Amino acid sequence: xxxxxxxxxxxxxxxxxxxxxxxxxxxxxxxxxxxxxxxxxxxxxxxxxxxxxxxxxxxxxxxxxxxxxxxxxxxxxxxxxxxxxxxxxxxxxxxxxxxxxxxxxxxxxxxxxxxxxxxxxxxxxxxxxxxxxxxxxxxxxxxxxxxxxxxxxxxxxxxxxxxxxxxxxxxxxxxxxxxxxxxxxxxxxxxxxxxxxxxxxxxxxxxxxxxxxxxxxxxxxxxxxxxxxxxxxxxxxxxxxxxxxxxxxxxxxxxxxxx
Numbered sequence: 001x002x003x004x005x006x007x008x009x010x011x012x013x014x015x016x017x018x019x020x021x022x023x024x025x026x027x028x029x030x031x032x033x034x035x036x037x038x039x040x041x042x043x044x045x046x047x048x049x050x051x052x053x054x055x056x057x058x059x060x061x062x063x064x065x066x067x068x069x070x071x072x073x074x075x076x077x078x079x080x081x082x083x084x085x086x087x088x089x090x091x092x093x094x095x096x097x098x099x100x101x102x103x104x105x106x107x108x109x110x111x112x113x114x115x116x117x118x119x120x121x122x123x124x125x126x127x128x129x130x131x132x133x134x135x136x137x138x139x140x141x142x143x144x145x146x147x148x149x150x151x152x153x154x155x156x157x158x159x160x161x162x163x164x165x166x167x168x169x170x171x172x173x174x175x176x177x178x179x180x181x182x183x184x185x186x187x188x189x190x191x192x193x194x195x196x197x198x199x200x201x202x203x204x205x206x207x208x209x210x211x212x213x214x215x216x217x218x219x220x221x222x223x224x225x226x227x228x229x230x231x232x233x234x235x236x237x238x239x240x241x242x243x244x245x246x247x248x249x250x251x252x253x254x255x256x257x258x259x
Contacts, residue, residue, distance in 0.1 A: 132145050134207055134224045134226055135181070138202045140201075141180070141185060143179055145220055147171050149231035150232045151234070153169050154169070155167050155236065158241055167221065168209070168211070168222070170220075171257070174259065176217075185199070186201050194212040195211055205224065218257075
C-alpha cells in the first residue's frame, strides 16, 4: 500500500516536474520571441517612426524642385519685350522757328502731316529725277519709278526683244516700286535664264522686266508710262543679236542699275 501510494504520488510529482520543465521552456521561448519582436516591431509596431523616416527622406528631395515651380505657384513667365516707340506727331516734333511755316504750308496745301511729308519727299528725295507711274493695259499691274524726265531708251534686236518690240530704259531696283499686281505677273525665261521677262497674265503686256545686262535693276517700257512726266526721249540701238560683243563694247550700260 505504501508503495502504491508512493507510486501514485510519484506520478503526480513526475507530472509536475514535466510541467515545470515545460514552463521554463515556454519562459525561455518567450524571451526568444521577445528578442525576435524588435525587428518586427520596427516595421510594424513602430509605425510612427517608419512614417516619419520617409517624410524626412522626401523633404530634401522636394527642396530642389521648389525654386523651379514654387509650392502652389505657376512657373514664372518670361518678360515681354518693350513696345516700339510711337512715331511722333507734328505737335511733338521740335520744328523750332519753322513750326508756323510748316502749319501754314499744311493749311495752304490742305494736307495732313503725312501728306505734307510725302510731298516734300517726292520732290526732293531724288534730286533731278521725277516720279513716273505706269502699268499694263488692263490695269492689274501698276508701278512707280524714279527716273529722269529725259529718257535714254535702248532698242534691242535680240531674238525676243525684236519680236515683242522691247524698247526700255534702265533704273536701279531701289528706284522701282510695284504698287499692285504681284499675283497677276508671270515670268518667261530662255537660253541663259538670266533675263526675267515678266508680263501680265491677263492682258499679256510687259511693262517692265529684269534685263540680262542689268540683273540688279529693271528695264521699264516707256510706252507703258502714264502721260505728263516724260519730257524727251533719246533712242539708242543695241545689237543684242551679238549680245556678248555688244556688252564688251558698251561703256555705260552696266552702270545704269547702280546707285
